[in-house]
Amino acid sequence: MRHLPPAGSPVLRVTDVNHYFGTGDTRTQVLFHNTLEVMPGELVIMSGPSGSGKTTLLTLVGGLRTLQEGEIEIWDADRGEYRKLFGASEEGLVHVRRLIGFIFQRHNLFDSLTARQNVRMAQQLRPAGRDPDADVRRLLQYLLLGDRDLDGRPQKPRFDYKPAQLSGGQRQRVAVARALVNRPKLVLADEPTAALDANSGLAVVTLLQNLARPRSADELHRLVRPAELAGDNGRLADWQLPLLKELASETGTTSLIVTHDPRIMNLADRIVHMERGRIESNVVVAERIFVRDGLRQCPAFAAILSEEQQKIADEVLIGVHPDLPARPDQVAARPGRVEIYEPGQEIIRAGEPVDSRSKFYLIRRGRVEVWRRDDGGVSRRVAEIGPGQYFGEVALILDRPRNATVRAIDRVEVYTINRATFDRYKAISRPFVERILENFRAEGRLPS
Amino acid sequence: MPPLDRVPLAWKNLTHDRLRFALFSAGIGFAVVLMGVQLGIMNAMLDSNTVLLRRLDADLVLVNPTRQSLLFRQAVNRRRAEQARQVAGVASVEPVYVEYQLGLLRHTGDRPATRSQTRRIRVVAVDPDSGVLRLPEVPAADWERLRVPGAALYDRKSRPHPDPLNHPGETVFGRLADGVPTELSGRAITLVGNGFALGFDFSTDGTLVVSDRTFARWVRGPYTPPGADPLAEIDLVAVRLTPGADPHRVRDQLRAMFAPEGDVDVLTLAQLVAREERFWWTNTPIGFAFGIGVVLGFVVGLVICYQILTGDVADHAAEYATLKAIGYTNGYLNRVVLQEALILAVAGYVPGLLVTAGTFALLTDLTGLPLHLNPARAGLVLLLTLVMCAVSSWMAVARVKAVDPADVF
Numbered sequence: 001m002r003h004l005p006p007a008g009s010p011v012l013r014v015t016d017v018n019h020y021f022g023t024g025d026t027r028t029q030v031l032f033h034n035t036l037e038v039m040p041g042e043l044v045i046m047s048g049p050s051g052s053g054k055t056t057l058l059t060l061v062g063g064l065r066t067l068q069e070g071e072i073e074i075w076d077a078d079r080g081e082y083r084k085l086f087g088a089s090e091e092g093l094v095h096v097r098r099l100i101g102f103i104f105q106r107h108n109l110f111d112s113l114t115a116r117q118n119v120r121m122a123q124q125l126r127p128a129g130r131d132p133d134a135d136v137r138r139l140l141q142y143l144l145l146g147d148r149d150l151d152g153r154p155q156k157p158r159f160d161y162k163p164a165q166l167s168g169g170q171r172q173r174v175a176v177a178r179a180l181v182n183r184p185k186l187v188l189a190d191e192p193t194a195a196l197d198a199n200s201g202l203a204v205v206t207l208l209q210n211l212a213r214p215r216s217a218d219e220l221h222r223l224v225r226p227a228e229l230a231g232d233n234g235r236l237a238d239w240q241l242p243l244l245k246e247l248a249s250e251t252g253t254t255s256l257i258v259t260h261d262p263r264i265m266n267l268a269d270r271i272v273h274m275e276r277g278r279i280e281s282n283v284v285v286a287e288r289i290f291v292r293d294g295l296r297q298c299p300a301f302a303a304i305l306s307e308e309q310q311k312i313a314d315e316v317l318i319g320v321h322p323d324l325p326a327r328p329d330q331v332a333a334r335p336g337r338v339e340i341y342e343p344g345q346e347i348i349r350a351g352e353p354v355d356s357r358s359k360f361y362l363i364r365r366g367r368v369e370v371w372r373r374d375d376g377g378v379s380r381r382v383a384e385i386g387p388g389q390y391f392g393e394v395a396l397i398l399d400r401p402r403n404a405t406v407r408a409i410d411r412v413e414v415y416t417i418n419r420a421t422f423d424r425y426k427a428i429s430r431p432f433v434e435r436i437l438e439n440f441r442a443e444g445r446l447p448s
Numbered sequence: 449m450p451p452l453d454r455v456p457l458a459w460k461n462l463t464h465d466r467l468r469f470a471l472f473s474a475g476i477g478f479a480v481v482l483m484g485v486q487l488g489i490m491n492a493m494l495d496s497n498t499v500l501l502r503r504l505d506a507d508l509v510l511v512n513p514t515r516q517s518l519l520f521r522q523a524v525n526r527r528r529a530e531q532a533r534q535v536a537g538v539a540s541v542e543p544v545y546v547e548y549q550l551g552l553l554r555h556t557g558d559r560p561a562t563r564s565q566t567r568r569i570r571v572v573a574v575d576p577d578s579g580v581l582r583l584p585e586v587p588a589a590d591w592e593r594l595r596v597p598g599a600a601l602y603d604r605k606s607r608p609h610p611d612p613l614n615h616p617g618e619t620v621f622g623r624l625a626d627g628v629p630t631e632l633s634g635r636a637i638t639l640v641g642n643g644f645a646l647g648f649d650f651s652t653d654g655t656l657v658v659s660d661r662t663f664a665r666w667v668r669g670p671y672t673p674p675g676a677d678p679l680a681e682i683d684l685v686a687v688r689l690t691p692g693a694d695p696h697r698v699r700d701q702l703r704a705m706f707a708p709e710g711d712v713d714v715l716t717l718a719q720l721v722a723r724e725e726r727f728w729w730t731n732t733p734i735g736f737a738f739g740i741g742v743v744l745g746f747v748v749g750l751v752i753c754y755q756i757l758t759g760d761v762a763d764h765a766a767e768y769a770t771l772k773a774i775g776y777t778n779g780y781l782n783r784v785v786l787q788e789a790l791i792l793a794v795a796g797y798v799p800g801l802l803v804t805a806g807t808f809a810l811l812t813d814l815t816g817l818p819l820h821l822n823p824a825r826a827g828l829v830l831l832l833t834l835v836m837c838a839v840s841s842w843m844a845v846a847r848v849k850a851v852d853p854a855d856v857f
Contacts, residue, residue: 055857064773064854090778097853098775104856108770110457112464117455124454125775162464178774190857 003080004185004252008324010037010075011186011254012061013082017070019056030056032277034070035333038254038270039321040185041212045265046258048274054258055190057274061256062188063088063096074099077185077252098125101179103189107163107171114160115140115174122178139181142243143173143203150199150237168195176204180247183211187255193264202234205264210244211253212269220244233263270319282319290322291415294362294388300397303432304425312425316415322364322387326413338364339416341408347391350379352402354395359416361392366412372404384409394440396422397433458787461760462795469795472756476796477803479749479836484804484821484829485811486741491825492817493734494725496649499818500572501721503582503646504544506686507695508702509720513713517727518546519651523681528712532685535701537693542580543682545573545660548651550667554631556622556639567621569606570652571632573663580686581657583644590641594659598636598666604643605816606654620653632656632666647818650732687714746836753792753840757785761847765855772853781848782841789841793833800833801826 005011019031031053038044046054059065061072063085073082074096083096109118119136129135137159140146145158163171172195179187187208193201206223209215223236236244257264265271273281291313295301301309316337320326331338341347347361350373363386370383370391382404385391395402396419426433463469500518510532512522526543533541551571574581576594586601593599602624609615617623622630628639637658646655658666660679668678689698699714706712715723729735761768768781801821808819 059854059857062773064852064857094775094777097773102770102773102856104770104773106766106856108766108856110461110764110767112460113455113457117460120455121457121771122774 003077004040005075005082008327011040011042011252012036012038012075012256013071013073014057014061015071015073017057017060017067017072019053019060019065019068030277031060034277034279036272036279036282037319037330038256039324040075040252040254042254042269043208043212043264043267044254044256044270044272045268046256046272046274047260047265048280052274053277054274058188058190058256058258060085062100062102063093066093074186098182099184099186101182101184101187103176103179103187103192105191105194107175107195109163109171109174109178111163114162115145115166115170115177116159118163118174119178119181123181126182136177136181138243139177139247140174142207142240142247143177144200145170145173145177148237148239150235152237152239169197169200172196173200173204176207180207180211183250183253185253187211187253187257189255189257189259191259191261192257193259193261198230198232198234198263199236200234201261201263202236203240205267206236207244207247208253208255208257209267210248211251212255213251214248269321281314283314283317284319284321287317287320287322288313290364290388291316291362294390294415297388298360298390298393299433299436300360300393300422300426300429303429308425308428312417312421315421316362316417325365325411336418337415339414341366341412341414343408343410345408345412347406347408347412347414348402348404350402350405354399354401354419356419358396358419359392360390360396360419360422361406362390362415362417363387364413364415367409368406368412369409370404370406379405393422397426397437458784459791461764461784462788462791472792473795473799475752475756476749476792476833476837477800478796479745479752480797480800480829480833481803481807482745482748483742483832484745484801485807486738486745487825487829488804488808488819488821489811489817490734490738490742492812492819493650493738494728495818495820496647497651497728498721498724499646499649500546500570500655501684501717501724504684504686504717505580505582505688506542506717507689508687508699509715509717510541510682510685510687510702510706510712511715511720512711517724517731518683519548521549523683524685524712526677526680526682528706529682529685531705532687532702535698535705537689537698537701538687539690539693540578540688542575542578542686542688543660543679544580544684544686545571545663545668545679546683547571547573547663547667550633550671551656552633553621553654553656556624556628556630566631567653569621569632570655571663571667572655572657573660573667574657576659583646583657585644586641586657593640594657594662596640597659597662598638599640599658599662600632600637601641601657602639602643603646603648603655605645605647607648608816624654632658633670635666637662637666647816650728650734684720742832746832749796749833749836750840750843753789753837754843756792757789757841757844758847760788761785761844761851765851768848768851769853769856772851773856778845778849781851782845785844785848786838786841789837789844790834793830793837797830797833801829804829 014034014036017031017034020027020029022028034057048054060067067085072085076083076099116136123132140159147154147157149155158166158170176192193204220241224238225235268285271283272279292309295309295312318326318330318334318338320330326338331340365387367384367386369381371379372382373379391406510524512524515522529541529543532538548570551569552566553569554566576591590601594601604624606619606621609618609620624639624643626641630637648654664678672678689695702714805821808821811817812819
């Protein structure tokens with residue numbers, strides 16, 4: 001029985017990790033206060049220039065180096081508990097390594113062993129399944145090393161070929177099979193597709209994606225396409241799809257991939273960018289899209305360049321998928337970005353003057369109700385809005401007191417953009433804002 | 449995964465390149481031959497000095513406790529042999545006389561120019577009817593002929609003449625054959641029969657077997673005071689037990705009987721052989737010289753095996769690092785190296801032993817030394833080879849430990 005972490009809990013938690021190389025006078029710090037959480041089923045891309053510390057962090061996560069400062073916790077799906085790496089014994093580190101599938105840039109296959117035996121070397125680390133050899137063959141078959149090529153034509157199976165008889169790409173696929181044969185819940189990969197052609201690369205990435213979470217049949221069938229349509233993006237064969245389903249019958253695998261391959265970058269759930277030993281940005285792609293799309297609806301941000309929209313979005317992201325509630329510690333880790341309100345709590349109140357502390361709000365989770373006084377002074381509920389919708393912009397545009405009260409209906413999380421940022425972009429979007437104001441006047445919401 | 453289903457990594461790593469594996473095996477085989485031949489020569493030396501004892505047909509042997517080797521003169525009085533005969537369970541008591549100093553054999557050559565000087569020869573005397581000396585090459589008829597005073601059986605494996613080209617088939621005593629007349633200690637004797645095969649050793653060039661009566665008159669008599677019995681002092685008393693008698697009990701009874709005087713020790717034949725071997729081992733350079741040879745062979749093999757194993761670890765450093773990274777323990781990798789060492793041991797042992805056996809045959813043929821490759825000795829060489837390879841794997845383990853799994857990224 002293999003367990004997933006409790007809902008909302010990460011599969012990997014890196015907390016304030018520092019690392020040093022050398023001793024004495026030559027001791028050099030290479031990682032600085034790295035903190036990161038990765039959720040089950042995420043495809044995480046680690047980017048950054050050479051020497052930025054990606055690989056060092058990866059080796060620490062994999063239990064391949066001794067953790068010097070900070071803590072790394074990895075979810076042990078077998079035991080249903082976190083394994084802490086700080087101060088772990090060699091035995092403990094070995095256990096952690098067995099939880100992980102490693103794909104290295106160099107395949108490092110044993111020349112003396114066949115493709116099948118190389119994969120079985122990893123497989124025999126865990127209790128044998130019903131037919132372990134069949135699983136290895138299935139995996140190699142899916143990775144185009146079996147008796148069928150991409151067009152379904154028969155070919156000589158490479159199962160019992162030794163590495164010297166295989167091409168570089170074929171060896172790399174064997175190494176991928178070795179990493180995935182035990183269906184690890186965490187995969188650490190260093191340029192896994194660098195040596196692969198487009199079709200093999202797509203097969204590997206699609207497998208990683210499907211091990212993460214199930215994809216729809218339509219989504220997969222779109223990848224079965226003629227070569228002329230596939231281009232550099234590669235294609236799958238229709239006979240690969242049932243194999244893929246069998247291989248990825250158990251999902252929830254998280255992949256941490258160091259890569260510069262744009263084909264993978266586009267599929268990332270989370271992009272962690274490192275510079276000079278620090279995690280400079282940790283972006284959940286869905287959250288970035290969520291915030292950017294929300295901002296686009298607001299007149300103050302709608303007319304600015306999409307790069308500018310993204311820059312604003314990145315300033316409020318907290319690295320948590322918008323489908324998941326943010327924990328207080330996650331909010332506290334990036335102050336000033338997200339606020340949490342309990343049911344019934346007022347977020348803004350009508351008549352409040354705007355000042356330098358006033359904000360613009362984008363709803364992340366939960367629903368709010370908007371109350372406004374009519375001409376007779378009676379307060380009426382005029383709207384109920386939810387995730388992806390915004391409020392609080394009118395007072396900031398007009399520089400007038402708040403014209404409505406906004407109250408949380410249930411537990412609400414809102415992204416907040418401070419007035420200084422709002423004003424900066426309001427100035428850029430002035431013509432657009434002017435048009436909006438004219439609309440307001442025409443609707444009678446503003447005096448002409 | 450059942451053990452048989454596991455990938456045999458050590459075997460695959462070693463045999464992947466067959467030529468290399470053959471060279472590796474040859475390297476270990478070389479060490480096996482070194483050790484085997486040195487051990488063989490050492491054992492041959494010890495064997496040659498104890499071959500006479502091992503030909504005795506005896507359950508127990510009475511010897512003088514101060515006689516550490518057959519070479520010495522200390523003997524058991526005939527009276528003691530008679531006393532032993534009275535003990536329950538003793539079937540027979542047969543005296544065996546062995547003389548190293550007084551037996552001088554005249555060269556058998558006809559022409560004086562080709563003769564060497566008269567040469568010392570070991571003379572063994574028994575009652576021809578007793579059957580106490582097992583010489584399978586000697587038929588009963590020859591034992592009959594030995595009854596005639598002055599007849600002697602000769603050792604056809606006596607030390608060969610140093611110049612075999614000009615003296616083919618001759619020993620250092622000249623031509624030894626049925627009917628050849630010569631002199632033993634200055635008195636005429638005749639060689640009879642087709643000879644037996646005991647061989648020479650450090651202390652003697654050959655052996656004559658005579659009857660106890662011939663021995664008394666030809667060898668010991670001239671040196672025995674008038675009136676005294678030249679056969680009164682027996683070198684070895686061979687005791688045979690009645691069927692079903694418990695040798696330990698009889699030995700204990702004999703010991704108890706001789707304990708007050710303390711002039712007789714009662715040994716089994718194996719103990720007697722061991723005592724003789726111990727003497728040669730401790731009082732001559734045999735043990736040291738050939739022991740060093742064995743140690744050198746062991747060390748050479750150790751170095752060869754260590755080089756092979758560390759070379760293998762270095763060649764597969766990235767792969768071993770990968771295995772560590774995916775969750776294999778140092779213990780597993782150590783076992784792989786140990787398995788490789790043991791495979792090398794066996795792969796080197798088999799051809800090495802064949803070459804050793806061939807070398808034994810060649811050396812025996814060239815030198816006359818009795819080099820025998822019995823199962824115990826072959827087993828000892830196997831054990832030494834296994835230990836040698838296991839120790840080298842233990843030394844190579846440090847290299848495995850040094851492989852850093854973080855290097856794979």
